[in-house]
Amino acid sequence: MAGFIEIGRIVGAQGLTGEVRVYPSSDFPERFLEPGNRWLLPPGATDPKLIELVQGRYLESKGLYIVQIAGITDRNQAEALRNSVVLVSEQDRPLLEEDEFYILDLIGLEVFDQASQTLIGTVINVLSAGNDLLEVQRNLDQTSDRVSTKTVLIPFVKAIVPVVDLSQHRIEITPPAGLIE
Structure with a gap:
Protein backbone atom coordinates (compact mmCIF):
# COMPACT_ATOMS: atom_id res chain seq x y z
CA MET A 1 0.00 0.00 0.00
CA ALA A 2 1.34 3.39 -0.97
CA GLY A 3 2.39 5.43 2.02
CA PHE A 4 2.45 2.50 4.45
CA ILE A 5 4.83 -0.28 5.50
CA GLU A 6 3.60 -3.64 6.76
CA ILE A 7 5.15 -4.46 10.13
CA GLY A 8 3.13 -7.54 11.11
CA ARG A 9 -0.03 -9.61 10.88
CA ILE A 10 -2.50 -10.42 13.64
CA VAL A 11 -2.66 -14.20 13.93
CA GLY A 12 -5.19 -14.51 16.74
CA ALA A 13 -6.42 -13.51 20.17
CA GLN A 14 -4.38 -13.89 23.35
CA GLY A 15 -6.34 -14.56 26.52
CA LEU A 16 -9.69 -13.03 27.42
CA THR A 17 -8.90 -9.31 27.77
CA GLY A 18 -8.61 -8.29 24.11
CA GLU A 19 -4.90 -8.75 23.50
CA VAL A 20 -3.84 -9.97 20.05
CA ARG A 21 -0.93 -12.07 18.82
CA VAL A 22 1.11 -10.35 16.09
CA TYR A 23 3.58 -12.16 13.86
CA PRO A 24 6.20 -9.51 12.98
CA SER A 25 7.58 -8.66 9.56
CA SER A 26 9.77 -5.89 10.99
CA ASP A 27 13.22 -5.91 12.55
CA PHE A 28 12.30 -3.03 14.89
CA PRO A 29 10.82 -4.37 18.17
CA GLU A 30 9.85 -0.89 19.33
CA ARG A 31 7.06 -0.94 16.75
CA PHE A 32 5.27 -3.51 18.92
CA LEU A 33 6.48 -2.49 22.37
CA GLU A 34 6.13 1.29 22.47
CA PRO A 35 2.67 2.84 22.79
CA GLY A 36 1.45 5.05 19.97
CA ASN A 37 -0.44 5.20 16.71
CA ARG A 38 -0.35 2.42 14.16
CA TRP A 39 -2.62 1.51 11.26
CA LEU A 40 -4.71 -1.62 10.78
CA LEU A 41 -5.88 -3.11 7.48
CA PRO A 42 -8.57 -5.77 8.02
CA PRO A 43 -8.86 -8.61 5.46
CA GLY A 44 -10.68 -7.44 2.34
CA ALA A 45 -10.40 -3.75 3.25
CA THR A 46 -8.64 -1.23 1.02
CA ASP A 47 -8.20 1.64 3.46
CA PRO A 48 -6.29 1.21 6.73
CA LYS A 49 -7.75 2.63 9.92
CA LEU A 50 -5.85 4.42 12.66
CA ILE A 51 -5.44 2.47 15.92
CA GLU A 52 -3.60 3.09 19.16
CA LEU A 53 -1.20 0.48 20.49
CA VAL A 54 -1.48 0.65 24.27
CA GLN A 55 1.25 -1.83 25.21
CA GLY A 56 3.12 -4.84 23.91
CA ARG A 57 5.47 -7.61 24.93
CA TYR A 58 7.55 -10.20 23.11
CA LEU A 59 7.00 -13.96 23.42
CA GLU A 60 10.45 -15.28 22.59
CA SER A 61 9.33 -18.92 22.61
CA LYS A 62 6.75 -18.18 19.87
CA GLY A 63 8.61 -15.44 17.96
CA LEU A 64 5.65 -13.09 18.14
CA TYR A 65 4.33 -10.09 20.03
CA ILE A 66 1.31 -9.77 22.29
CA VAL A 67 -0.19 -6.30 21.94
CA GLN A 68 -3.12 -4.43 23.43
CA ILE A 69 -5.04 -2.12 21.08
CA ALA A 70 -7.15 0.69 22.53
CA GLY A 71 -10.86 -0.15 22.44
CA ILE A 72 -10.34 -3.91 22.09
CA THR A 73 -11.41 -5.27 25.48
CA ASP A 74 -12.48 -8.88 25.00
CA ARG A 75 -11.53 -12.04 23.16
CA ASN A 76 -14.33 -11.76 20.57
CA GLN A 77 -13.19 -8.29 19.50
CA ALA A 78 -9.59 -9.50 19.35
CA GLU A 79 -10.50 -12.60 17.35
CA ALA A 80 -12.36 -10.41 14.83
CA LEU A 81 -8.99 -8.80 13.99
CA ARG A 82 -7.42 -12.11 12.89
CA ASN A 83 -5.48 -11.77 9.60
CA SER A 84 -5.49 -7.98 9.80
CA VAL A 85 -2.24 -6.34 8.74
CA VAL A 86 -0.50 -3.90 11.11
CA LEU A 87 1.07 -0.93 9.33
CA VAL A 88 3.12 2.18 10.01
CA SER A 89 3.41 5.27 7.87
CA GLU A 90 6.42 5.37 5.53
CA GLN A 91 7.50 8.54 7.35
CA ASP A 92 7.90 6.47 10.54
CA ARG A 93 10.90 4.55 9.18
CA PRO A 94 13.74 4.55 11.72
CA LEU A 95 17.03 6.00 10.49
CA LEU A 96 19.52 3.37 9.43
CA GLU A 97 23.27 3.22 9.87
CA GLU A 98 25.62 3.17 6.89
CA ASP A 99 25.39 -0.11 4.94
CA GLU A 100 21.98 -0.95 6.48
CA PHE A 101 18.96 -1.30 4.21
CA TYR A 102 15.26 -1.88 4.45
Whole structure:
Protein backbone atom coordinates (compact mmCIF):
# COMPACT_ATOMS: atom_id res chain seq x y z
CA MET A 1 0.00 0.00 0.00
CA ALA A 2 1.34 3.39 -0.97
CA GLY A 3 2.39 5.43 2.02
CA PHE A 4 2.45 2.50 4.45
CA ILE A 5 4.83 -0.28 5.50
CA GLU A 6 3.60 -3.64 6.76
CA ILE A 7 5.15 -4.46 10.13
CA GLY A 8 3.13 -7.54 11.11
CA ARG A 9 -0.03 -9.61 10.88
CA ILE A 10 -2.50 -10.42 13.64
CA VAL A 11 -2.66 -14.20 13.93
CA GLY A 12 -5.19 -14.51 16.74
CA ALA A 13 -6.42 -13.51 20.17
CA GLN A 14 -4.38 -13.89 23.35
CA GLY A 15 -6.34 -14.56 26.52
CA LEU A 16 -9.69 -13.03 27.42
CA THR A 17 -8.90 -9.31 27.77
CA GLY A 18 -8.61 -8.29 24.11
CA GLU A 19 -4.90 -8.75 23.50
CA VAL A 20 -3.84 -9.97 20.05
CA ARG A 21 -0.93 -12.07 18.82
CA VAL A 22 1.11 -10.35 16.09
CA TYR A 23 3.58 -12.16 13.86
CA PRO A 24 6.20 -9.51 12.98
CA SER A 25 7.58 -8.66 9.56
CA SER A 26 9.77 -5.89 10.99
CA ASP A 27 13.22 -5.91 12.55
CA PHE A 28 12.30 -3.03 14.89
CA PRO A 29 10.82 -4.37 18.17
CA GLU A 30 9.85 -0.89 19.33
CA ARG A 31 7.06 -0.94 16.75
CA PHE A 32 5.27 -3.51 18.92
CA LEU A 33 6.48 -2.49 22.37
CA GLU A 34 6.13 1.29 22.47
CA PRO A 35 2.67 2.84 22.79
CA GLY A 36 1.45 5.05 19.97
CA ASN A 37 -0.44 5.20 16.71
CA ARG A 38 -0.35 2.42 14.16
CA TRP A 39 -2.62 1.51 11.26
CA LEU A 40 -4.71 -1.62 10.78
CA LEU A 41 -5.88 -3.11 7.48
CA PRO A 42 -8.57 -5.77 8.02
CA PRO A 43 -8.86 -8.61 5.46
CA GLY A 44 -10.68 -7.44 2.34
CA ALA A 45 -10.40 -3.75 3.25
CA THR A 46 -8.64 -1.23 1.02
CA ASP A 47 -8.20 1.64 3.46
CA PRO A 48 -6.29 1.21 6.73
CA LYS A 49 -7.75 2.63 9.92
CA LEU A 50 -5.85 4.42 12.66
CA ILE A 51 -5.44 2.47 15.92
CA GLU A 52 -3.60 3.09 19.16
CA LEU A 53 -1.20 0.48 20.49
CA VAL A 54 -1.48 0.65 24.27
CA GLN A 55 1.25 -1.83 25.21
CA GLY A 56 3.12 -4.84 23.91
CA ARG A 57 5.47 -7.61 24.93
CA TYR A 58 7.55 -10.20 23.11
CA LEU A 59 7.00 -13.96 23.42
CA GLU A 60 10.45 -15.28 22.59
CA SER A 61 9.33 -18.92 22.61
CA LYS A 62 6.75 -18.18 19.87
CA GLY A 63 8.61 -15.44 17.96
CA LEU A 64 5.65 -13.09 18.14
CA TYR A 65 4.33 -10.09 20.03
CA ILE A 66 1.31 -9.77 22.29
CA VAL A 67 -0.19 -6.30 21.94
CA GLN A 68 -3.12 -4.43 23.43
CA ILE A 69 -5.04 -2.12 21.08
CA ALA A 70 -7.15 0.69 22.53
CA GLY A 71 -10.86 -0.15 22.44
CA ILE A 72 -10.34 -3.91 22.09
CA THR A 73 -11.41 -5.27 25.48
CA ASP A 74 -12.48 -8.88 25.00
CA ARG A 75 -11.53 -12.04 23.16
CA ASN A 76 -14.33 -11.76 20.57
CA GLN A 77 -13.19 -8.29 19.50
CA ALA A 78 -9.59 -9.50 19.35
CA GLU A 79 -10.50 -12.60 17.35
CA ALA A 80 -12.36 -10.41 14.83
CA LEU A 81 -8.99 -8.80 13.99
CA ARG A 82 -7.42 -12.11 12.89
CA ASN A 83 -5.48 -11.77 9.60
CA SER A 84 -5.49 -7.98 9.80
CA VAL A 85 -2.24 -6.34 8.74
CA VAL A 86 -0.50 -3.90 11.11
CA LEU A 87 1.07 -0.93 9.33
CA VAL A 88 3.12 2.18 10.01
CA SER A 89 3.41 5.27 7.87
CA GLU A 90 6.42 5.37 5.53
CA GLN A 91 7.50 8.54 7.35
CA ASP A 92 7.90 6.47 10.54
CA ARG A 93 10.90 4.55 9.18
CA PRO A 94 13.74 4.55 11.72
CA LEU A 95 17.03 6.00 10.49
CA LEU A 96 19.52 3.37 9.43
CA GLU A 97 23.27 3.22 9.87
CA GLU A 98 25.62 3.17 6.89
CA ASP A 99 25.39 -0.11 4.94
CA GLU A 100 21.98 -0.95 6.48
CA PHE A 101 18.96 -1.30 4.21
CA TYR A 102 15.26 -1.88 4.45
CA ILE A 103 14.25 -5.24 2.99
CA LEU A 104 11.49 -3.63 0.93
CA ASP A 105 14.07 -1.36 -0.70
CA LEU A 106 16.16 -4.36 -1.79
CA ILE A 107 13.31 -6.34 -3.39
CA GLY A 108 13.21 -5.70 -7.12
CA LEU A 109 16.81 -4.49 -7.45
CA GLU A 110 18.75 -5.90 -10.39
CA VAL A 111 21.91 -7.84 -9.49
CA PHE A 112 25.03 -7.55 -11.66
CA ASP A 113 28.40 -9.29 -11.63
CA GLN A 114 30.76 -6.43 -10.75
CA ALA A 115 33.67 -7.66 -12.91
CA SER A 116 31.73 -8.33 -16.13
CA GLN A 117 28.67 -6.09 -15.54
CA THR A 118 26.54 -9.09 -16.59
CA LEU A 119 22.98 -9.13 -15.29
CA ILE A 120 22.60 -12.03 -12.83
CA GLY A 121 18.91 -11.54 -11.96
CA THR A 122 16.51 -9.68 -9.67
CA VAL A 123 16.17 -9.76 -5.88
CA ILE A 124 12.81 -11.36 -5.02
CA ASN A 125 13.27 -11.90 -1.27
CA VAL A 126 15.64 -11.49 1.65
CA LEU A 127 15.95 -14.50 3.96
CA SER A 128 17.35 -14.52 7.49
CA ALA A 129 19.75 -17.37 8.18
CA GLY A 130 22.59 -16.19 10.38
CA ASN A 131 23.63 -13.75 7.68
CA ASP A 132 20.88 -12.40 5.47
CA LEU A 133 20.60 -14.05 2.07
CA LEU A 134 19.43 -12.32 -1.09
CA GLU A 135 17.11 -14.60 -3.06
CA VAL A 136 17.79 -13.72 -6.68
CA GLN A 137 15.62 -14.92 -9.53
CA ARG A 138 17.66 -15.69 -12.63
CA ASN A 139 16.21 -15.64 -16.14
CA LEU A 140 18.10 -18.39 -17.92
CA ASP A 141 16.29 -19.06 -21.20
CA GLN A 142 14.21 -16.33 -22.76
CA THR A 143 13.05 -17.80 -26.05
CA SER A 144 9.97 -16.34 -27.67
CA ASP A 145 7.54 -18.78 -26.07
CA ARG A 146 9.37 -19.96 -22.95
CA VAL A 147 11.09 -18.39 -19.95
CA SER A 148 13.14 -20.66 -17.70
CA THR A 149 13.87 -19.30 -14.22
CA LYS A 150 15.67 -20.45 -11.12
CA THR A 151 16.71 -18.79 -7.91
CA VAL A 152 20.10 -18.48 -6.29
CA LEU A 153 20.86 -17.44 -2.70
CA ILE A 154 23.60 -14.84 -2.30
CA PRO A 155 25.03 -14.09 1.17
CA PHE A 156 24.36 -10.41 1.89
CA VAL A 157 27.82 -9.62 3.23
CA LYS A 158 30.11 -6.76 2.16
CA ALA A 159 32.75 -9.13 0.71
CA ILE A 160 30.25 -10.58 -1.77
CA VAL A 161 27.88 -7.60 -2.13
CA PRO A 162 30.15 -4.53 -2.17
CA VAL A 163 27.72 -2.20 -3.98
CA VAL A 164 24.06 -1.49 -3.20
CA ASP A 165 22.93 1.54 -5.20
CA LEU A 166 19.29 2.25 -4.43
CA SER A 167 19.19 5.34 -6.66
CA GLN A 168 20.34 3.28 -9.68
CA HIS A 169 18.13 0.32 -8.66
CA ARG A 170 21.10 -2.10 -8.75
CA ILE A 171 23.34 -4.33 -6.70
CA GLU A 172 26.82 -5.41 -7.77
CA ILE A 173 28.29 -8.66 -6.48
CA THR A 174 31.69 -10.36 -6.51
CA PRO A 175 30.60 -13.98 -6.31
CA PRO A 176 33.05 -16.69 -5.31
CA ALA A 177 33.47 -19.52 -7.80
CA GLY A 178 30.44 -21.78 -7.98
CA LEU A 179 27.98 -19.46 -6.21
CA ILE A 180 25.97 -18.52 -9.29
CA GLU A 181 26.23 -21.72 -11.35
